[in-house]
Amino acid sequence: xxxxxxxxxxxxxxxxAKVETGERLTREDGLALYETFDLLGLGGxxxxxxxxxxxxxxxxxxxxxxxxxxxxxxxKVCVFCSYARTPKEDGAYTRSxxxxxxxxxxxxxxxxxxxxxxxxLHPKLPLSYYTDMMRGLKERHPDVHIKALTAVEIAxxxxxxxxxxxxxxxxxxxxxxxxxxxxxxxxxxxGVRATIADRKLIAxxxxxxxxxxxxLGIPSNCTLLYGHVETAADRIDHLTLLxxxxxxxxxxxTYIPLAYHPDNNELGKELDREGTATTGFEDLKNIAxxxxxxDNVPHVKTHWxxxxxxxxxxxxxxxxxxxxxxxxxxxxxxDAGAHTPMMLSYGExxxxxxxxxxxxxxxxxxxxxxxxxxPDDPIFDPEQGSVPxxxxxADLVQLVGTGRA
Ligand code: V47
Ligand code: SF4
Numbered sequence: 162x163x164x165x166x167x168x169x170x171x172x173x174x175x176x177x178a179k180v181e182t183g184e185r186l187t188r189e190d191g192l193a194l195y196e197t198f199d200l201l202g203l204g205g206x207x208x209x210x211x212x213x214x215x216x217x218x219x220x221x222x223x224x225x226x227x228x229x230x231x232x233x234x235x236x237k238v239c240v241f242c243s244y245a246r247t248p249k250e251d252g253a254y255t256r257s258x259x260x261x262x263x264x265x266x267x268x269x270x271x272x273x274x275x276x277x278x279x280x281x282l283h284p285k286l287p288l289s290y291y292t293d294m295m296r297g298l299k300e301r302h303p304d305v306h307i308k309a310l311t312a313v314e315i316a317x318x319x320x321x322x323x324x325x326x327x328x329x330x331x332x333x334x335x336x337x338x339x340x341x342x343x344x345x346x347x348x349x350x351x352g353v354r355a356t357i358a359d360r361k362l363i364a365x366x367x368x369x370x371x372x373x374x375x376x377l378g379i380p381s382n383c384t385l386l387y388g389h390v391e392t393a394a395d396r397i398d399h400l401t402l403l404x405x406x407x408x409x410x411x412x413x414x415t416y417i418p419l420a421y422h423p424d425n426n427e428l429g430k431e432l433d434r435e436g437t438a439t440t441g442f443e444d445l446k447n448i449a450x451x452x453x454x455x456d457n458v459p460h461v462k463t464h465w466x467x468x469x470x471x472x473x474x475x476x477x478x479x480x481x482x483x484x485x486x487x488x489x490x491x492x493x494x495x496d497a498g499a500h501t502p503m504m505l506s507y508g509e510x511x512x513x514x515x516x517x518x519x520x521x522x523x524x525x526x527x528x529x530x531x532x533x534x535x536p537d538d539p540i541f542d543p544e545q546g547s548v549p550x551x552x553x554x555a556d557l558v559q560l561v562g563t564g565r566a
Contacts, residue, residue, distance in 0.1 A: 168202035195393035207449035207480025224275035224486035233281025243425035243497035278309035292336035299337035306526035312370035313345035343382030375412025388421035388439035418447035424498025452480030
């Protein structure tokens with residue numbers, strides 16, 4: 162037992178004692194967490210730590226994902242990716258700025274507070290495409306934050322513009338960028354990277370982009386792509402690098418474990434894994450280990466488009482304090498076989514969190530509170546499918562149809 166948390170795995174007992182006193186976990190402890198059979202013991206410890214900071218609060222955002230292009234020079238490099246295309250390949254698309262602005266109109270009459278913008282590394286799109294996009298979005302939606310471009314996209318823009326990472330980040334910030342998403346990290350270990358993303362931005366360079374962003378006052382997220390060829394040791398070494406950078410800068414807001422989806426990509430075929438994504442056991446374990454090992458990252462987010470809304474709801478009792486937002490239209494995981502909905506309405510998110518006996522808090526990109534809900538608020542009307550001030554489900558379903566090229 163620890164702080165009332167029963168643990169059945171003897172390897173978790175010394176860890177439980179550390180969790181109780183707030184002592185930092187070692188690499189060996191992290192390995193034991195990933196290797197344990199005792200999911201409830203692990204989850205209970207992560208829940209204890211989460212409750213100390215967040216109590217019953219669970220954050221969510223009203224956000225909209227925008228993927229401006231799927232043309233990517235790393236199309237043959239990231240063998241886990243089903244989304245990217247070569248410029249002439251079937252299904253390749255690149256949005257004009259007007260098309261991006263038209264897609265973003267979904268935010269006009271809704272409580273959207275964040276545009277989440279990621280895409281491929283297009284060989285020709287210049288930095289000005291992105292700065293013009295951000296200025297145009299800010300002009301049209303001044304209150305909406307922009308979380309955009311993974312470290313890999315930032316490094317690519319610096320390369321094609323023959324300038325520095327700092328200069329690219331500076332220009333993007335000037336154009337309205339609020340924060341960076343956590344993608345592109347995958348698994349830092351050289352062996353795994355050589356297998357799943359050979360020649361993609363190496364660990365040191367991913368870390369360097371985030372360090373530079375933090376120095377410029379741009380906070381960011383961090384991720385781990387799990388559920389393919391990586392070992393427990395690979396995962397912990399990856400989290401250790403994230404924890405070290407966070408000790409140095411404090412610039413990470415959120416950790417998001419990303420569940421690998423094996424459909425329609427080379428890696429899935431090679432591993433004979435098509436049709437079999439990660440299990441709920443692995444999904445919950447990755448959330449809980451993230452909470453316990455990354456003791457300096459304030460938030461752990463569950464990405465419901467990858468793990469299903471049901472698993473995300475259970476994750477809220479396994480150390481998770483943040484749920485991916487409304488999304489509106491998601492391409493990267495659905496191209497890789499995710500069978501989850503394209504969007505959850507504002508009301509459905511509130512209901513999901515309330516259904517886990519938690520208190521929903523709508524946040525913006527910087528985790529500032531946008532809206533809280535009193536226990537007896539008429540927060541969700543199943544007849545209407547929405548909360549007061551939020552877009553009706555029917556409106557969002559129409560917006561979803563605006564997505565694909
Ligand atoms: O880096 C690509 C992943 C990432 C697959 O910061 C795949 O809030 C699973 O940046 N199966 C990009 N994952 C997405 C990203 C992101 C996502 C959610 C939240 C946040 C955030 C950022 O998507 C890539 C890669 O790790 N990805 N293909 C696949 N088949
Ligand atoms: Fe390109 Fe990103 Fe897909 Fe890699 S994961 S191929 S960088 S879109």
